[in-house]
Amino acid sequence: xxxxxxxxxVELYAERAAGMSxxxxxxxxxxxxxxxxxxxxxxxxxxxxxxxxxxxxVVADALDVHGSxxxxxxxxxxxxxxxxxxxxxxxxxxxxxxxDEMVITTGAQQALDLIGKIFIDPGDLxxxxxxxxxxxxxxxxxxxxxxxxxxxxxxxxxxxxxxEALVRGERPKFVYxxxxxxxxxxxxxxxxRRRQLVALCREAxxxxxxxxxxxxxxxxxxxxxxxxxxxxxxxxxxxxxxxVFSPGVRVGWALAEQSVVQHLVLAKEAADLCGSxxxxxxxxxxxxxxxxxxxxSTFVDLYRLRRDAMLEALPEHFPxxxxxxxxxxxxxxWVTLPGWVxxxxxxxxxxxxxxxxxxxxxxxxxxxxxxxMRLAFCYPTEERIREGIARLGSLLEDEEQLYRSLHP
Amino acid sequence: xxxxxxxxxRTPERDVSLRSGHRVSHALGEGGHDAWxxxxxxxxxxxxxxxxxxxxxxxxxxxxxxxDGTVQRLLDLLQIPYTGTAxxxxxxxxxxxxxxxxxxxxxxxxxxxxxxxxxxxxxLGAGAALAMVTERVGLPCVVKxxxxxxxxxxxxxxxxxxxxxxxxxxxxxxxxAIVEAKVEGSELAVGLxxxxxxxxxxxxxxPKSGVFDYASRYTAGATEYFAPARVPAEIAAACTEQALQAxxxxxxxxxxxxxxxxxxxGTPWVLEVxxxxxxxxxxxxxxxxxxxxxxLAELCERVLRSSGSx
Numbered sequence: 001x002x003x004x005x006x007x008x009x010v011e012l013y014a015e016r017a018a019g020m021s022x023x024x025x026x027x028x029x030x031x032x033x034x035x036x037x038x039x040x041x042x043x044x045x046x047x048x049x050x051x052x053x054x055x056x057x058v059v060a061d062a063l064d065v066h067g068s069x070x071x072x073x074x075x076x077x078x079x080x081x082x083x084x085x086x087x088x089x090x091x092x093x094x095x096x097x098x099x100d101e102m103v104i105t106t107g108a109q110q111a112l113d114l115i116g117k118i119f120i121d122p123g124d125l126x127x128x129x130x131x132x133x134x135x136x137x138x139x140x141x142x143x144x145x146x147x148x149x150x151x152x153x154x155x156x157x158x159x160x161x162x163x164e165a166l167v168r169g170e171r172p173k174f175v176y177x178x179x180x181x182x183x184x185x186x187x188x189x190x191x192x193r194r195r196q197l198v199a200l201c202r203e204a205x206x207x208x209x210x211x212x213x214x215x216x217x218x219x220x221x222x223x224x225x226x227x228x229x230x231x232x233x234x235x236x237x238x239x240x241x242x243x244v245f246s247p248g249v250r251v252g253w254a255l256a257e258q259s260v261v262q263h264l265v266l267a268k269e270a271a272d273l274c275g276s277x278x279x280x281x282x283x284x285x286x287x288x289x290x291x292x293x294x295x296x297s298t299f300v301d302l303y304r305l306r307r308d309a310m311l312e313a314l315p316e317h318f319p320x321x322x323x324x325x326x327x328x329x330x331x332x333x334w335v336t337l338p339g340w341v342x343x344x345x346x347x348x349x350x351x352x353x354x355x356x357x358x359x360x361x362x363x364x365x366x367x368x369x370x371x372x373m374r375l376a377f378c379y380p381t382e383e384r385i386r387e388g389i390a391r392l393g394s395l396l397e398d399e400e401q402l403y404r405s406l407h408p
Numbered sequence: 409x410x411x412x413x414x415x416x417x418r419t420p421e422r423d424v425s426l427r428s429g430h431r432v433s434h435a436l437g438e439g440g441h442d443a444w445x446x447x448x449x450x451x452x453x454x455x456x457x458x459x460x461x462x463x464x465x466x467x468x469x470x471x472x473x474x475x476d477g478t479v480q481r482l483l484d485l486l487q488i489p490y491t492g493t494a495x496x497x498x499x500x501x502x503x504x505x506x507x508x509x510x511x512x513x514x515x516x517x518x519x520x521x522x523x524x525x526x527x528x529x530x531x532l533g534a535g536a537a538l539a540m541v542t543e544r545v546g547l548p549c550v551v552k553x554x555x556x557x558x559x560x561x562x563x564x565x566x567x568x569x570x571x572x573x574x575x576x577x578x579x580x581x582x583x584x585a586i587v588e589a590k591v592e593g594s595e596l597a598v599g600l601x602x603x604x605x606x607x608x609x610x611x612x613x614x615p616k617s618g619v620f621d622y623a624s625r626y627t628a629g630a631t632e633y634f635a636p637a638r639v640p641a642e643i644a645a646a647c648t649e650q651a652l653q654a655x656x657x658x659x660x661x662x663x664x665x666x667x668x669x670x671x672x673x674g675t676p677w678v679l680e681v682x683x684x685x686x687x688x689x690x691x692x693x694x695x696x697x698x699x700x701x702x703x704l705a706e707l708c709e710r711v712l713r714s715s716g717s718x
Contacts, residue, residue, distance in 0.1 A: 027424070030422050030423045345576060345580050348580040402526065406529060406575060
């Protein structure tokens with residue numbers, strides 16, 4: 001008799017790896033990436049809008065200006081020339097940054113992992129928005145925290161809920177938020193809420209992690225001040241070039257107080273020694289001229305049209321009792337469907353009808369969000385967006401009929 | 409032989425199928441065949457088979473189109489031989505609405521069930537009879553899409569009010585749902601190879617979560633397997649007998665897998681049959697073959713040889 005162990009190391013894995021498992025939703029996404037499917041699932045920037053000659057030019061320029069340095073190791077903090085070059089991406093949103101207070105990471109995603117690494121012990125409480133960016137939940141999740149979930153409304157995080165939790169005696173290690181055009185909800189924290197959150201966290205001595213990947217993708221209105229600009233000492237700011245240049249270069253950064261930066265640099269060196277000199281210095285060259293601003297405005301115009309197409313199509317095709325957010329920028333519309341809908345169960349039928357989305361449950365650590373879905377408008381063209389929303393609408397109509405027939 | 413291994417496709421089981429296909433194609437190469445992979449999700453199948461004409465197609469497509477007779481009918485038209493069961497028999501085996509009746513007609517013991525059709529709900533007011541479903545099959549019960557694989561869309565229902573939700577979830581994958589009595593016991597998979605099929609040693613499945621669902625199937629380490637199964641010889645024999653009877657009744661050939669469960673009283677129940685069993689590193693049939701002392705290459709070789717026989 002033989003026991004078949006598919007994985008001979010199964011008894012050796014750490015407890016933190018236990019949460020990593022295959023899932024039906026992943027299996028469906030494997031199909032959703034096919035071209036015939038209108039995918040509202042992935043938040044992929046429309047990088048095709050970048051002229052290839054611009055990209056070639058910056059790569060050549062990087063070799064020209066930086067020479068063999070681009071093939072060498074870098075310091076753990078990342079190239080100073082790049083850190084200096086990224087500062088204007090923050091000053092546009094009111095953040096004053098010192099290159100010494102920055103550490104370059106492999107996308108802002110690595111910064112989330114490093115923050116988890118330096119702050120979270122198993123069982124620690126951390127505060128997150130509900131719904132929250134799924135990549136942050138998976139990055140932090142490895143360090144086995146408990147979650148304090150703070151609901152969102154049209155003005156962003158409902159800070160009163162955090163305050164009530166603090167009054168109850170809860171003490172989260174940090175508060176994580178995406179205040180501008182958040183992922184997945186697409187909502188923006190109002191100025192009043194920003195002030196309230198910053199004051200509350202300052203008084204309680206709880207650091208805020210401000211993740212701002214979408215801030216420059218603003219379609220209308222004036223920018224609100226970043227949390228970091230309101231309290232530089234207590235806010236760790238995360239930035240990325242993924243949405244304004246390319247996610248392929250994997251360049252993000254954290255901006256924080258010196259002591260935090262030191263911890264992050266040590267953690268970064270322990271993880272991967274340093275980022276890629278090649279992509280760091282190509283990125284440095286990309287932001288050297290003014291061309292990036294022109295390209296950014298092309299991106300913004302393109303995404304605005306796509307947002308408009310989605311917001312126009314939704315009321316035409318979705319049930320009357322569905323609601324959705326009105327993003328003023330970014331990539332996402334967050335839809336709340338009638339309570340009887342199970343968006344996760346419905347995904348297979350959606351893929352069968354050649355349209356895909358991310359079920360809401362992915363964005364809560366506790367299984368909530370069954371009747372919610374995230375729709376990314378960044379990638380499909382306007383025509384495809386209208387087609388995809390129509391397909392989803394007709395599916396929802398059929399599902400409602402089915403639901404009624406099961407509950408006569 | 410020149411063998412086109414057909415894998416991938418456009419179903420949710422695409423990734424699983426590709427993993428199966430890569431392993432089979434590699435194993436056939438080891439066995440001295442000229443084997444290559446064709447993914448109908450990436451290239452038009454007919455053109456690809458005309459461009460590089462194979463002697464035979466080894467089918468490792470999973471799910472609809474691969475297991476319901478569609479690709480088999482196309483290959484019949486193209487006059488290219490292929491491994492596995494004939495189109496009509498595939499259609500019966502893959503569609504649980506048909507397969508359950510076919511099993512009963514073949515004298516096979518299978519858990520009691522009720523079919524809930526999407527159109528009967530929409531057009532005939534079948535929802536009003538839903539309470540009778542749980543009365544008929546009892547609780548707990550298992551709700552499955554009529555046509556799907558890898559346990560996709562399957563849920564377990566403990567309480568009658570949860571049935572409607574489970575039926576809706578299953579109907580997301582197929583036009584009908586099967587509501588089946590849940591049999592508790594040891595899960596045993598019977599691998600079948602050859603024509604007429606011969607049974608391989610049984611594989612016992614012990615999912616750590618208690619449920620052999622999608623995550624338990626495809627997460628390495630989430631399930632323990634024992635081959636041969638840790639059951640008395642007479643129970644193994646009874647179980648094998650049921651599987652062979654199912655194979656005969658459903659006219660399965662070349663390669664198949666029959667999933668069974670043995671209740672505490674020792675009665676084997678046939679849950680379902682698979683005409684395109686998984687060949688991934690976490691799949692049951694290769695494990696059964698290994699328990700029989702066969703390499704993956706030998707398993708594939710036997711399947712190929714069987715498909716040449718009448």
